[in-house]
Amino acid sequence: xxxxxxxxxxxxxxxxxxxxxxxxxxxxxxxxxxxxxxxxxxxxxxxxxxxxxxxxxxxxxxxxxxxxxxxxxxxxxxxxxxxxxxxxxxxxxxxxxxxxxxxxxxxxxxxxxxxxxxxxxxxxxxxxxxxxxxxxxxxxxxxxxxxxxxxxxxxxxxxxxxxxxxxxxxxxxxxxxxxxxxxxxxxxxxxxxxxxxxxxxxxxxxxxxxxxxxxxxxxxxxxxxxxxxxxxxxxxxxxxxxxxxxxxxxxxxxxxxxxxxxxxxxxxxxxxxxxxxxxxxxxxxxxxxxxxxxxxxxxx
Amino acid sequence: xxxxxxxxxxxxxxxxxxxxxxxxxxxxxxxxxxxxxxxxxxxxxxxxxxxxxxxxxxxxxxxxxxxxxxxxxxxxxxxxxxxxxxxxxxxxxxxxxxxxxxxxxxxxxxxxxxxxxxxxxxxxxxxxxxxxxxxxxxxxxxxxxxxxxxxxxxxxxxxxxxxxxxxxxxxxxxxxxxxxxxxxxxxxxxxxxxxxxxxxxxxxxxxxxxxxxxxxxxxxxxxxxxxxxxxxxxxxxxxxxxxxx
Numbered sequence: 371x372x373x374x375x376x377x378x379x380x381x382x383x384x385x386x387x388x389x390x391x392x393x394x395x396x397x398x399x400x401x402x403x404x405x406x407x408x409x410x411x412x413x414x415x416x417x418x419x420x421x422x423x424x425x426x427x428x429x430x431x432x433x434x435x436x437x438x439x440x441x442x443x444x445x446x447x448x449x450x451x452x453x454x455x456x457x458x459x460x461x462x463x464x465x466x467x468x469x470x471x472x473x474x475x476x477x478x479x480x481x482x483x484x485x486x487x488x489x490x491x492x493x494x495x496x497x498x499x500x501x502x503x504x505x506x507x508x509x510x511x512x513x514x515x516x517x518x519x520x521x522x523x524x525x526x527x528x529x530x531x532x533x534x535x536x537x538x539x540x541x542x543x544x545x546x547x548x549x550x551x552x553x554x555x556x557x558x559x560x561x562x563x564x565x566x567x568x569x570x571x572x573x574x575x576x577x578x579x580x581x582x583x584x585x586x587x588x589x590x591x592x593x594x595x596x597x598x599x600x601x602x603x604x605x606x607x608x609x610x611x612x613x614x615x616x617x618x619x620x621x622x623x624x625x626x627x628x629x630x631x632x633x634x635x636x637x638x639x640x641x642x643x644x645x646x647x648x649x650x651x652x653x654x655x656x657x658x659x660x661x662x663x664x665x666x667x668x669x670x
Numbered sequence: 671x672x673x674x675x676x677x678x679x680x681x682x683x684x685x686x687x688x689x690x691x692x693x694x695x696x697x698x699x700x701x702x703x704x705x706x707x708x709x710x711x712x713x714x715x716x717x718x719x720x721x722x723x724x725x726x727x728x729x730x731x732x733x734x735x736x737x738x739x740x741x742x743x744x745x746x747x748x749x750x751x752x753x754x755x756x757x758x759x760x761x762x763x764x765x766x767x768x769x770x771x772x773x774x775x776x777x778x779x780x781x782x783x784x785x786x787x788x789x790x791x792x793x794x795x796x797x798x799x800x801x802x803x804x805x806x807x808x809x810x811x812x813x814x815x816x817x818x819x820x821x822x823x824x825x826x827x828x829x830x831x832x833x834x835x836x837x838x839x840x841x842x843x844x845x846x847x848x849x850x851x852x853x854x855x856x857x858x859x860x861x862x863x864x865x866x867x868x869x870x871x872x873x874x875x876x877x878x879x880x881x882x883x884x885x886x887x888x889x890x891x892x893x894x895x896x897x898x899x900x901x902x903x904x905x906x907x908x909x910x911x912x913x914x915x
Contacts, residue, residue: 397873410815411880470753476724484748484752487744487745487748487749488745488748488749488752490745491746491748491749492749499875500875500876501876502702507770534795583851612756613760620876622876623879624876624878625873625876625877625878625880625881625882626873626875626876626880627874628840628871628873628882629868629873630752630756630868630869630871630872631752631756631870631872631873632753632757632758632759632760632843632869632870633756633760633869634759634760634872635863636845636867636868636869637867637868637871638862638867638868639862639866639867639883640758640862640887642868642883642886646879
């Protein structure tokens, strides 16, 4: 049909936007030859990242994370419950990831996004196996009461790298989390103590405390296309070049997850090493951004 | 220092493999794959006309349905469906039958560790049985990091008990090994033969970066053995296409 020739001839006549829609792969490859992407980023650079802590005032811990246009809102609510019999001195964390129709034109109400349960499960596995939260810290009275933390992450804008933004929002929400003060009332039940002046009830924990975080996980998604490795893809890039590798490292450089779900491009050792090196750089950037956000909150 | 495995295997020894094709007569292709006690049944229907709403009509589409042994379909099943779909899409030649859907059904018969690798192997054999055009086969292996550090120990094909006890495990999928008739050997990309490339990798638990690369090495060695098993199996069992004779 002569399509490659047709695009070559048309490229001088067709407008940039039309060319982008009609021949997306050629559009991107023209940019990749110059080692740059359509949004003027070099191949290895991630988009601008911001974290805002305390976005949801009524939650015990919350954060809003933005990587470029991808926006995630994470909120944690704590509830007291009876611990399970096998682990009487451990609390529990329940992680859920939602993609409401606001986030993307392909998500419609009543038809849940395909990506949502997958990202939810990945997040759950990563956070629970990272050792960031020691579940024993969430225990109140051994065998009788422990904290259950419900972490909900809502995607407000889905523009690629959903897992990265969701993990960042979750981690930021945990760093903002304050466990409320509770005390044991006469029936032996745990209640929230609103006032601190009550002397007839002995509080179980003296003051609102922050959770001690162990090693914090950070991640980076890269797209492999021929010999190029693009860090932090947008939704457009993800839909055109389908092979993605997500590397999760924690602050002590341990590999928590190397996730490559299929894809036409095979990953050789050199490509994996490059992805891991890009992730190490990104971990340092994200650590700095998170520390700035936390110290910004403490000043208030 | 060797690690004592409960069933007496050495660290690089796989469980006994068994594979039979064309076991379901209504399906266009079917296969049953078992590694030790883990057994998975895969059935392929297709290509059928039409693609789903959000899929590209210029290519063939692959749909995966995963049925667990017990219980309702939850996030784990959805995740496995997505991983399997993307893995199979990368090995099938999608431009041969555009605007068609091929359905792959996976039924878990028994889960004793290495479930996802068994399912990928079973699905690949079922696709061969159905005659779906493919670039190469997908050979899948499970590796477990028993001990980290200098005396790192990676064991292959862990059982469910071993997976739960160990620090971390990885499911790896490689293309099958190439027997080349060319005098210069098989083509290589970036100095590495094609069968060293990773199609899919899913890890669980914390391991160091060096442990992961060690898993990759062990996985590649094991995938050569698995490729030989597949080759022998496919050459031996001709598909009984005509029952009339």
